[in-house]
Amino acid sequence: MYKDLKITVVIPCLNEEQGIQQVLSSMPSFVDEVIVVDNASTDRTPDVAGNLGAIVIREDVRGYGRSYKKGFSMATGDVIVTLDGDHSYPPDAISYLLEAFLHLEADFLNASRFPVRDKRAMSFKHKFGNLVLSIAMSLLFFRWVRDSQSGMWVFRREILSKMRLESDGMAFSEEIKIEALLHPTARFEEISIMYSSRLGEIKLNPWRDGFRNLFFLLKKRFARRP
Secondary structure (H helix, E strand, O other): EEEEEEHHHHHHHHEEEEEHHHHHOOOOOOOOOOEEEEOOOOHHHHHHHHHHHOOEEEEOOOOOHHHHHHHHHHHHOOEEOOOOOOOOOHHHHHHHHHHHHOOOOOEEEEOOOOOOOOOOOOHHHHHHHHHHHHHHHHHHOOOOOOOOOOOEEEHHHHHHOOOOOOOOOOOOHHHHHHHHHHOOOEEEEEEEOOOOOOOOOOOOOOOHHHHHHHHHHHHHHHOOOO
């Protein structure tokens, strides 16, 4: 519990045997529930996570968004925190984010990786792609968002009921922020965190995923909402 709030951490994983051990070993003691969604890994990711006390859920259909939706459906906390299993986002920053979340009276807090202080953590190509996508999202949805592609968020579980989350892929990261911005009552805030070099293999294809995410932004903006 953190100030009378039950905290659930949800982590999607695909072959993160090395990183997930570091992430779970650094998890704050006040976290009540850690859910690792194993996205059909072929290494020892689920075994390592289970041995370190996480609830391991398997999602056989590959997809970043699909993994998150599976994890959210199983979460029981009042507040959900997300991060990746590659140790690029800092588990020890969760208390800092929760303090900011409560101080700002937010319902959704986005952890921005910018400015990137570790030069090894992100290539120029990735920085440029993130900038383009963040500017596009900000212009399309009339709200400045510094890091539309960040994978670390803190939000109240109750706001999920009014979100229309459709993406099963990498675009889920920007979609959940868009849904938070469009939510009738949710307050969206953003603060910076320290971002580090990932452990393990890189699965992101910058050009392919970048263009897919840009197309998804346009589709999301101009699709007719019920």
